[in-house]
Amino acid sequence: MMMQTNTQFPSNLIQLLNNSQYMKKTEKGTFLFQEDELANELFVIISGKVQISKMIPDGRELTIRMCKEGDLIGEVPLFDQPQKYMLNAKVIENGQVAVFDKQELEKKLGENHQLALEFMKWLNHQYRKNQTKFRDLVLNGKKGALYSTLIRLSNSYGEPCEKGIFITIPITNQELANFCGTSREVVNRMLSELRKQNIITIDKSYITIHDLNYLKVEIDCENCPIEICNID
CATH class of the missing domain: 1.10.10.10 (Winged helix-like DNA-binding domain superfamily/Winged helix DNA-binding domain)
Structure with a gap:
């Protein structure tokens, strides 16, 4: 199944992910992942919406992103020791996601340096977006x-x-x-x-x-x- 994504996601990465995915239905109220679970998968939203959030020590919830079709989610540190998710991904609208295994993605990026560079550029773009949000909260x-x-x-x-x-x-x-x-x-x-x-x-x-x-x-x-x- 070929996915459709927004223009922020590079077309050659779309092709890479299309060759590495399996599909999963998502139901409102469930979680794709939660804080402290082992981070070994990434997800691209095919349909529906997913809320990315962080629980603050005083019990409040801080919403980081509200993701929709075409967004890549999952804070998986590539080419590193196994880590845990630091955020929660809660489904807020029924849909479907493509799921990608961390080790398989690392293998494909290691074989194709141009794709690895594109992936790094995309991650940097996501970092800038998150940085401006935290700037607004703090300043x-x-x-x-x-x-x-x-x-x-x-x-x-x-x-x-x-x-x-x-x-x-x-x-x-x-x-x-x-x-x-x-x-x-x-x-x-x-x-x-x-x-x-x-x-x-x-x-x-x-x-x-x-x-x-x-x-x-x-x-x-x-x-x-x-x-x-x-x-x-």
């Missing part, structure tokens, strides 16, 4: 974390509409709080303030952003490329 505080999350949502799932940008997926206040590494109560207050200022409106968990520039100015947005500034 801009809780407000900056929420505002940057809304900006990323607009880049990933936003559609222009008469009143601004409509986020096409529903997202709860608790889910926003998880992206920000804070409590739902804190997010409730910040969202309420944004609604009072008519920066956003929320209807049945669907958000419309009326003034995206306000959010960017408030956090001194660096206008990173959309392929870096997204929620995936």
Whole structure:
């Protein structure tokens, strides 16, 4: 079965993975992997959605990524001693994934240096994306974390509409709080303030952003490329 992926994933790596995979159905509420399990497989999402998260010592959950079709997930350190997963991958929408064995992938990359280079470039791209997310959390505080999350949502799932940008997926206040590494109560207050200022409106968990520039100015947005500034 040939997979379809987003344009961020190099075409020659797609061919490599197509030759190394088996398919697995995924059900909402289950995990592809969890923290402290042995990391010996990578996954490419064929359909559905998967949430990547980290449990904070105080019991809160920090959502790192919300992955969809074409995304590669699994923090497997290649060409290294066996390691454990540091994050959780929870299925939030039924679908299917392609599964790749760590040793088989190492073998193929070792045989083809050009593919290995492409894979390293792709991993570096993922590192940059994660680095900017943690920058927003650390440097801009809780407000900056929420505002940057809304900006990323607009880049990933936003559609222009008469009143601004409509986020096409529903997202709860608790889910926003998880992206920000804070409590739902804190997010409730910040969202309420944004609604009072008519920066956003929320209807049945669907958000419309009326003034995206306000959010960017408030956090001194660096206008990173959309392929870096997204929620995936």
